[in-house]
Amino acid sequence: MNSAIAKSRIHELSALLHTYNQEYYMLDTPSVSDFEFDMLLEELISLEKSHPEFMLPDSPSQRVGGTITKNFPTVTHNYPMLSLGNTYSKEELSEFDRRLKEFSQDEIEYVCELKYDGAAISLTYENGILTKGVTRGDGVRGDDVTANVKTIHSIPLKLHGNFLNEFEIRGEIIMPHSSFERLNNERIARGEEPFANPRNAASGSLKLQDASMVAKRKLDCFLYFLLSDNLPFKTHSESIINTKKWGFKAPEQLKLCKGIEEVWEFILQWDTARHNLPYDIDGVVIKVNSYEIQKTAGFTAKSPRWAIAYKFKAERVATKLINLSFQLGRTGIVTPVANLEPVQLAGTVVKRATLHNADVIASLDLHHNDTVFVEKGGEIIPKIVGVDLEKRDALEVPYKFIENCPECGTKLNRKEGESAFMCPNENNCPPQIKGKLEHFISRKAMNVDSLGEGKVEVLFDKKLVTNVADFYNLTYESLIGLEKIIPALDEKPERRISFREKTVENILKALDESKKIPFNRVLFALGIKNVGETIASKIARHFGNIDKIMQAQVFDFVEIEDVGEQIAYSVIDFFLDLNNIVIINRLKSAGLQMEVVENESDKLSENLLGKSFVVSGVFSISRDEIKNMITAHGGKFTGSVSSKTDYLLAGDNMGPEKRKKAENLKVLIISEDEFYEMIK
Ligand code: IVH
Numbered sequence: 001m002n003s004a005i006a007k008s009r010i011h012e013l014s015a016l017l018h019t020y021n022q023e024y025y026m027l028d029t030p031s032v033s034d035f036e037f038d039m040l041l042e043e044l045i046s047l048e049k050s051h052p053e054f055m056l057p058d059s060p061s062q063r064v065g066g067t068i069t070k071n072f073p074t075v076t077h078n079y080p081m082l083s084l085g086n087t088y089s090k091e092e093l094s095e096f097d098r099r100l101k102e103f104s105q106d107e108i109e110y111v112c113e114l115k116y117d118g119a120a121i122s123l124t125y126e127n128g129i130l131t132k133g134v135t136r137g138d139g140v141r142g143d144d145v146t147a148n149v150k151t152i153h154s155i156p157l158k159l160h161g162n163f164l165n166e167f168e169i170r171g172e173i174i175m176p177h178s179s180f181e182r183l184n185n186e187r188i189a190r191g192e193e194p195f196a197n198p199r200n201a202a203s204g205s206l207k208l209q210d211a212s213m214v215a216k217r218k219l220d221c222f223l224y225f226l227l228s229d230n231l232p233f234k235t236h237s238e239s240i241i242n243t244k245k246w247g248f249k250a251p252e253q254l255k256l257c258k259g260i261e262e263v264w265e266f267i268l269q270w271d272t273a274r275h276n277l278p279y280d281i282d283g284v285v286i287k288v289n290s291y292e293i294q295k296t297a298g299f300t301a302k303s304p305r306w307a308i309a310y311k312f313k314a315e316r317v318a319t320k321l322i323n324l325s326f327q328l329g330r331t332g333i334v335t336p337v338a339n340l341e342p343v344q345l346a347g348t349v350v351k352r353a354t355l356h357n358a359d360v361i362a363s364l365d366l367h368h369n370d371t372v373f374v375e376k377g378g379e380i381i382p383k384i385v386g387v388d389l390e391k392r393d394a395l396e397v398p399y400k401f402i403e404n405c406p407e408c409g410t411k412l413n414r415k416e417g418e419s420a421f422m423c424p425n426e427n428n429c430p431p432q433i434k435g436k437l438e439h440f441i442s443r444k445a446m447n448v449d450s451l452g453e454g455k456v457e458v459l460f461d462k463k464l465v466t467n468v469a470d471f472y473n474l475t476y477e478s479l480i481g482l483e484k485i486i487p488a489l490d491e492k493p494e495r496r497i498s499f500r501e502k503t504v505e506n507i508l509k510a511l512d513e514s515k516k517i518p519f520n521r522v523l524f525a526l527g528i529k530n531v532g533e534t535i536a537s538k539i540a541r542h543f544g545n546i547d548k549i550m551q552a553q554v555f556d557f558v559e560i561e562d563v564g565e566q567i568a569y570s571v572i573d574f575f576l577d578l579n580n581i582v583i584i585n586r587l588k589s590a591g592l593q594m595e596v597v598e599n600e601s602d603k604l605s606e607n608l609l610g611k612s613f614v615v616s617g618v619f620s621i622s623r624d625e626i627k628n629m630i631t632a633h634g635g636k637f638t639g640s641v642s643s644k645t646d647y648l649l650a651g652d653n654m655g656p657e658k659r660k661k662a663e664n665l666k667v668l669i670i671s672e673d674e675f676y677e678m679i680k
Helices: 003-027 034-050 060-064 090-101 177-189 198-206 211-216 236-246 259-276 291-297 358-364 430-441 453-461 468-473 501-516 519-525 533-543 546-551 565-576 578-590 623-632 656-664 672-678
Strands: 074-076 085-087 109-116 119-126 129-135 141-143 166-174 220-227 255-258 281-288 307-311 315-328 333-345 348-354 371-376 383-387 483-486 495-498 612-616 647-650 668-670
Touching: 003 034, 003 060, 034 060, 060 211, 085 090, 090 259, 090 281, 090 307, 109 166, 109 236, 109 259, 109 307, 119 198, 129 141, 166 198, 177 198, 198 211, 220 236, 255 259, 259 281, 281 291, 333 358, 333 371, 348 371, 348 383, 358 383, 430 453, 430 468, 453 483, 453 495, 468 578, 519 533, 519 546, 533 546, 546 565, 546 578, 565 578, 612 623, 612 656, 623 672, 647 656, 647 672, 656 668, 668 672
Parallel strands: 085 307, 612 647, 647 668
Antiparallel strands: 074 141, 109 255, 109 281, 119 129, 119 166, 166 220, 281 307, 315 333, 315 371, 333 348, 371 383, 483 495
16 A cells, blocks of 8 residues: 555544544444444554554554553643542531632532542643643652553543643543453452452553553543633633533533532432442532632642532441351461341442451450441441440350361461461361462463363362372363352352363463473462562572572571561471472472573673672663663672672662762662663
8 A cells, every 4th residue: 555545544544433432432322333443443553553654643543552651751740730628527518618708709609520539630632632641649740641541432532623722631530330340350360469449440550551451441531620821711610511522521410509508419419329320439529610719719738729529428337247257268367257237338238347357356346246337438348347335235245266277177376466367287278278279370370371260179179189289190081071060159140160171171281381481480389488479589590499499598598689587487497398398399290390491581691790780760671671681691680789789770760878878889880871881
C-alpha cells in the first residue's frame, strides 16, 4: 500500500472506530458487532505499525495499550490537587452553609454529587486532544500515567463540539464491582493476594507498567471539576453540562439544591441507594454552584471553602454471635472466625466476620452468646467492632483460643512477640502440605500452571502426591480419569475437577519443562520459611549449588546481603529434617536444576571483573536489570557503600547520605551512561 493510501485509510479507520467507541461506551447503542470492530482495530494497528508517522495522537488503538512505562515521570500540577474538608453530621453541614452565607445575601445554590471512591486523576487537553493524565500524588506533584489513562474508554482521547482550547479536568478513576470481582477471582486463581477494595484496585491499576494490562482491568472514570485560567462559564453546573457535550462522562446523579435542607435530602437518599450502585461511593460532595461565590470564599491551605464532603458512616448492625470457628491457613497460621446470625449489612447478608487473631478476641472480650456490632467500611470483609454489654447474661463465659490444631490436633504454639498461633506440624498437617504443594507449582516457582489449586487437592486426596517430589512420579495412567466434585459453598457454585486427556498431557509436559527451571527458583519452590524469591536468588548465587547450602553454617549465610540469622536458622532447620533430605535427593534424581548454571547472558564480558558496585537511585531500566548487568560483566553487587566499594552507580533521586559516604571514602561516583561505557 502506498503512503498516501495508508494515511487516508488510517484516518478513515480512526474516525470510524471513534464513532463505534462512542456508540458502545457512551450511548449504549452499538451499530457494529464486536467481531467487526476487532477486525477494523486490527487493521488500524497493523497500518500504524508499518506507517507510524501517520498515527494520530488520539488514535483509538491506544485504548488497547501497547506502551510499557518503566518509571512514571513525576509532574508538577498546574493547579494543586486539593482535598476536601469532611463532615459527618447535619450540624456540621449547617455550619458549612452558615460560613458561606457570609459571602452571599441569598440562599446559596449547591450542586450535590456522589463522592466516588477511587483514584483521583487530572487530565490535560490541548486543542481537543488528551495530552496528559497525572495522578494526585502528594497534591503538588503526581505521576504521569498518560498511556494507562488512554486505555479507559470513558476518557475521551479527542473532544467534539465547542470545547476550550486548553484546560484541565479532574475526576475519579473507579473500578466497578463487576470488574473488581472478576479481577480478584483471577488473582485468587493465580495464587495472588486479592485487592482489599475497588479503590486500591483502581489506584494499583494506574501504576501498572504495561498499559495493555490496564486496558483489561475495565476501569471507568467520572469527571467532576473543570479548570482553566479563563473559564467562560458562570457556574459549576454549566461547566458540567458543557463537558458532557465535549464527550466527558460527568457525574450522573447530580442535583442542584437551593439551601442545605435539599442537600440533606440528597444525602439521605444516597446513604441508602448507594448499595444499588454498580460501584463504590463513600459520601456526597457538596459544591457552591456560582463561580463568583467560589472565588470570594477562596481556599484554606488544604481545601476549598466552597466545597465539602459528607462522608457516610460505615454501616453498623447488631447480631448474635453463634460461635467461633478456627481455620488453619496453608502457612500454618490459625485464624479465628466469628459465625453470626445472618444479618443484612451494606447490601449483603453477613454470616461471618474475621477476628484476625487471639489478641482481637481478647480485646473485644468476646463471651459466649454475645450480641455483637458488625461494621462494613471500604473493605469487603465485615468486622466486629464491639459487644452490646447490656445484652450479655452475667453467667456467660469468655471465649478461649483453641490449644490444638483444628486439622491435625498438634499443640499450637505462638512465638514471642507475635500475635498469631501456629501449628508446628508443617510436614504432616494436611492444609499445610497442600499449601506447600501449591506453592511449589505456582507461577513464580516451578510454574506448572496446568495444575491449579483444585487439581492439587485431588492429587493429595487420592494420596498420589503427598510431598513435592511425588509430582515427578506422576504418569499418564495415574492421572487420567481422576475426578472430584467440590460441593457448593456459600456463594460459590459446585465445581467438577476432572483430569481429561488434554489436561493430563499438559500437566506432564509442564512438569517436564519445570526441570529446566533455574536453581534459584527451585530453592524458592521448596517453601523454606522466610526464604522468598529474592532471598532464594541471593542464597543460590552465593553458594552455587544445593550441597554447599546444605553444609553451610550461620556465619556463611549472614555474609550474604539481606540475609540475617533468622533466615540462616530457617534454612539450616529445613535441611536438618531427614524427610527434606530424602525429598531433595528425589528431586535431584528427577533431574531438577540443583546448581546455578552460568548461561550465555550470565557471562557477557569480564569488563567489571573484581569490581564492586553499589547502586542507588532511579534508572531508565529497573534496578534488577542493572544488577544483572553488573554480574553479567563479572562485577560484584553489594548493598552499602564501604571502603571496599569501587563504584557508586548513581541514578536520579539518589539519597544524599550515600553520596556523602561515597565522597568521604573516595569511592568513584558514576552515572548510568558512564556505566554503559564501561561495559560496551
Ligand atoms: S471535587 C477542589 N467531586 O474526593 C475539590 N471530588 O476528599 C476537587 N472525589 O480529592 C474535588 N468524588 O479525589 C470532587 N464528585 C466529586 C468527587 C470528588 C470523589 C474525591 C477526589 C478528592 C477527594 C476529596
